[in-house]
Every structure is written in structure tokens, then in C-alpha cells.
Amino acid sequence: MPDKFSDRLMQFLSEFWPNHLPRRMEEFRNLYEHHWIIETSDESIDESREYFEAFFKKHEGDFFECTDKEGKKAVLHRFVAGSAIGRYHAIHQKEVGEMMSIDVAFPRNEKEWFENLPSEIEDQLEIKLHYGHLFCHVFHQNYIVKKGVDAKALKSKLLKTFDERGAEYPAEHNVGHEYSAKPVLINFYKELDPTNIFNTGIGNTSKYKYWE
Numbered sequence: 001m002p003d004k005f006s007d008r009l010m011q012f013l014s015e016f017w018p019n020h021l022p023r024r025m026e027e028f029r030n031l032y033e034h035h036w037i038i039e040t041s042d043e044s045i046d047e048s049r050e051y052f053e054a055f056f057k058k059h060e061g062d063f064f065e066c067t068d069k070e071g072k073k074a075v076l077h078r079f080v081a082g083s084a085i086g087r088y089h090a091i092h093q094k095e096v097g098e099m100m101s102i103d104v105a106f107p108r109n110e111k112e113w114f115e116n117l118p119s120e121i122e123d124q125l126e127i128k129l130h131y132g133h134l135f136c137h138v139f140h141q142n143y144i145v146k147k148g149v150d151a152k153a154l155k156s157k158l159l160k161t162f163d164e165r166g167a168e169y170p171a172e173h174n175v176g177h178e179y180s181a182k183p184v185l186i187n188f189y190k191e192l193d194p195t196n197i198f199n200t201g202i203g204n205t206s207k208y209k210y211w212e
Contacts, residue, residue, distance in 0.1 A: 007087055007090035008090065008091065022069070022073055025077075028064075039075075081129075082131065085099060085129045092144075096145070096147055097147045098145055100143045100151055101140065101141075102140075102158065103140050104141060105168045105171030106165060106167050107165075108137060113137075120157075121158060124149045124154055125144070125145055143158070174202075175202065176203075179203065180203055180204040181204065194211075195209060196209055
């Protein structure tokens with residue numbers, strides 16, 4: 001079978017399937033650059049409605065309340081957005097370089113949510129797709145680099161820009177074997193696993209018994 005066959009087949013078939021998004025969402029897509037899905041319940045429904053009605057009388061943008069069907073479609077679509085970077089990379093893998101995904105949390109008083117990268121980094125990127133969880137300032141920032149670019153070296157430069165902004169990464173997922181754990185996390189691991197027999201080397205820590 002060809003590489004990434006399922007992605008290629010699904011992308012081809014999508015040309016014949018109707019769009020699953022309701023028309024109102026399609027209209028908002030064309031009107032605004034950014035979109036936010038907010039789920040509320042009970043008494044917060046009326047409170048949210050009153051707040052947004054007042055807010056958008058003075059600020060740019062707009063909102064609408066989803067029907068039950070639209071709400072289910074909107075929540076489903078967040079998974080479509082999350083997998084878009086992987087599909088794009090699969091379809092264009094011959095024309096582009098590697099893919100990088102970083103989840104990062106900015107300080108709560110950070111107002112510049114969207115990055116302004118120096119040209120030495122920006123010029124090496126083929127495409128960027130960002131989405132996140134606004135209330136906790138956690139963003140999933142996905143990048144595909146241009147063909148021939150050293151993705152590992154470029155990621156190191158990207159992470160330095162996050163350091164300069166006081167951000168934390170990874171924000172939602174653990175350090176795994178990709179990031180270096182900070183001292184407080186290493187001490188936590190040692191307390192949980194004093195003999196270092198579970199998931200050794202996590203966070204670029206020691207792989208030896210008793211952490212030696």
C-alpha cells in the first residue's frame with residue numbers, strides 16, 4: 001500500500017462528501033479570523049448570553065447560540081482542526097519537510113497570544129496551524145518546516161522564543177523523552193519511583209537504577 005494511504009484516500013473522498021459544518025458556522029468562518037467554542041450549562045447560559053450581547057455592542061466580532069445539532073458539530077470539528085496538520089503533512093510530504101507540534105502555556109497576563117517570530121525562523125516554516133484552550137492560555141502550535149530544513153535545530157530556536165516570553169512547555173502533555181524535566185519534576189519522579197524502574201530516562205533523566 002502507498003505511504004499514508006488512508007489519509008490520501010480520505011482526502012480524495014472528502015471532495016465528494018458534503019461539508020459537515022452547519023451553514024452559520026461556514027458564514028462565520030468567512031467573516032472572522034479566529035473562532036472560539038464556549039460550552040456553558042445551567043444558570044451560566046443566560047449569564048453568558050447577556051455578557052456577549054453587551055460585549056459585541058462595543059467590540060469587533062459576533063456570536064451565536066448553537067442548536068443541539070450545531071453544538072455537537074462544533075465540538076466534533078475541534079478534532080478535525082486538531083488533525084488537520086497531520087493530514088496536510090501526509091498529503092504534501094513530498095514537497096515539505098518535517099512536522100513539529102508544541103503545546104505551550106503562556107502567563108495569564110500575556111496579551112500577545114500570537115507569535116511574532118524573527119525572520120530567521122519564519123522563513124524556514126512552510127505552514128503554521130494554531131489552536132488552543134483560551135481560558136487556561138494553553139495553545140497547540142503546529143508547524144511544518146520547509147523541505148531541507150533541520151527541524152530539530154529550528155525547534156530549539158522556537159523554544160527559546162517561548163522562554164523569552166515566560167512560557168511553559170509542554171503545557172498539557174508530559175515531558176516524555178522529548179523535553180528535559182525541570183528539577184521540581186525530577187524530584188517528584190524520584191519520590192514516586194526511588195529505584196527508577198518505571199519509564200526510565202523520562203525527561204532526559206538518568207536511566208540507571210536508583211538514579212545514579
